[in-house]
Amino acid sequence: MLFRSANKLSILFTLIAIACIVIMFFLGFWQLDRKYQKEDRLAQIEQRKAANPMLVQEVADNPEDFVDFPLLVTGNPSNQTFFVDNRLKNGMAGYEVLIPVETNYGAVLINLGWVPGTGSRAELPTVTLPNSNEFEGVLYVPSDNVMISETNFNYGSFPVLIQQIDFDEIAKHLGKEVLPFTVRLSPDQNLDFLREWQVVVMEPERHLGYAIQWFGLGIAALTIFLLTILKSMQGRQD
Incomplete structure (x- = not known):
C-alpha cells in the first residue's frame, strides 16, 4: 500500500515537472514571437512615416488600415x-x-x-x-x-x-x-504639450531578454528533472 502511494506521488510530481518545463519553453517562444511582432510594427511605422500626409476622406471608412x-x-x-x-x-x-x-x-x-x-x-x-x-x-x-x-x-x-x-x-x-x-x-506643432508618443508598450529587446530568462529556467528545470530521474534509476539498480 505504501509503495503504491509513493508510486502515485512519483507519477504526479513527474507530470507537474513536465508541465512546468513545457510552459517555460512555451513562454520563451511566445516572447520571441512578441519580439518579432514589435520589430515588424516599428519597421512599419518608419516606412509609413515617410509617406505623404493623407486626408480625412481617404481614411474615414477604414481607419484601421491606415494606422501610423x-x-x-x-x-x-x-x-x-x-x-x-x-x-x-x-x-x-x-x-x-x-x-x-x-x-x-x-x-x-x-x-x-x-x-x-x-x-x-x-x-x-x-x-x-x-x-x-x-x-x-x-x-x-x-x-x-x-x-x-x-x-x-x-x-x-x-x-x-x-x-x-x-x-x-x-x-x-x-x-x-x-x-x-x-x-x-507631430512634436513640432505646439511646445505647450509633450508629444513623446509611445508606439509600442515594450521594446523588442526586452522581449528577447524575457525569452532568454524563460529558456534558461526551462533548461535548468529540465536538467534537474533528468538528473533526478538518472539518480532514481541508479538507486534502483543498487
Whole structure:
C-alpha cells in the first residue's frame, strides 16, 4: 500500500515537472514571437512615416488600415476639451488632451499631447489650445481596455475628465458622432504639450531578454528533472 502511494506521488510530481518545463519553453517562444511582432510594427511605422500626409476622406471608412500613416486634418477646432486621466511621463502623473475638429467628413479627435497634473485631482490643468485650422499628425486607433470603467457621466459639461479614449462616451459628451480614430499631433506643432508618443508598450529587446530568462529556467528545470530521474534509476539498480 505504501509503495503504491509513493508510486502515485512519483507519477504526479513527474507530470507537474513536465508541465512546468513545457510552459517555460512555451513562454520563451511566445516572447520571441512578441519580439518579432514589435520589430515588424516599428519597421512599419518608419516606412509609413515617410509617406505623404493623407486626408480625412481617404481614411474615414477604414481607419484601421491606415494606422501610423501621416494625416492632415482641416476643419474648425472646438474648445470642448477632453483630459484622458492616468497618463504617466517620466514618472510624473498627467493627462493627454484631446479636442474635436469639425471637418466635412465628421468630427476628428485631435490628441494635442501630454500635460502634467496640477497635484490635485479636483483641478484640471489650464491649457492653451492651438489657433489653427490645420492639424498634421499620425493616425492612431486606441485599443479599448475592458479593465477600465468610465466614471464621468456629466454629459455636456466641459472640460471633461475621462478614463480612456472611448468614442461612444465622447460622442455622448459632444452630442454628436465622432470618427473612430485620433490624430497624434507631430512634436513640432505646439511646445505647450509633450508629444513623446509611445508606439509600442515594450521594446523588442526586452522581449528577447524575457525569452532568454524563460529558456534558461526551462533548461535548468529540465536538467534537474533528468538528473533526478538518472539518480532514481541508479538507486534502483543498487
